[in-house]
Amino acid sequence: MSRVVLGVSGASGAMLARDCAAGLSRLGVEIDLVCSPMAARTFELELGPDALAHLTAKVARRHTPDDLGATIASGSHPVHGMIIAPCSMRTLAAIAHGLDDNLLTRAAGVQLKERRPLILLTREAPLTLAHLRNMTAVTEMGAIVLPPVPAFYLKPQSVGEISAQIAARAIDLLQIGPAQAQAWSG
Known part of the structure; x- marks a missing residue:
């Protein structure tokens, strides 16, 4: 069974994390979840008071952000990879500069x-030179920087379809199973 870390920062786009967790669960992937304090607040603001509890129910383990002794803090702990959805510019900057x-x-x-x-499903617009x-x-x-940009050519009918497609693209980039995202058919 594959294991993936799902990180959630406080940027807008909580539904991206929800849809990544759902997609990974459908593949039978074991999920280690870590959310920033602002991620919890954003989940409540964007998806409702029970949304984070619903996300947590889909994961094998939820780690607190201050637990630097957690298994996922070590390279000797085998996981297939990590998705951060959404990824705030603060989190991006910390990763870019090695601020663990x-x-x-x-x-x-x-x-x-x-x-x-x-x-990294980076969330901000417009971008400053520091972000770039x-x-x-x-x-x-x-x-891999994957800004959550809609695939308009698929003619999505809802924000939910857009989010699900972006989450599927992120999961596909992990190469852990059959393609999840709807492909361009020409």
Whole structure:
């Protein structure tokens, strides 16, 4: 069974984390979850008071961000990779500069040092030069920056369809099972 770390930062886009967890669960992937304090607040604001509890019910383990002794803080603990959905610019900057100051950024740093997939669903617009440079830095380190941009050519009918497609693309980038995202058919 594959294990994946799902990180959730406080940027807008809680439904992206929800949809990543649902997609990973459908594949039978064991999920280790770590949420920043602002992620919990954003979940409640965007999806309702019970949304984070529903997400937590889909995971094997939930780690607190201050638990730097958690298994996912070590490269010797085998996981297939990590998705951070959504990824705030603060979290991106910390990863880009090696600031492993909480479990979310430490687990991301572990993926990079172990050469495992790290998928960042970065959320901000417009982007500053600092954001762009941080995106370049993490890309040079081996991460994949996947801004949650809709695939308009698929003619989505709802925000939910858009989020599910973006989550599926992130999961596909981990290469842990059959393709989940709807492909362009020409």
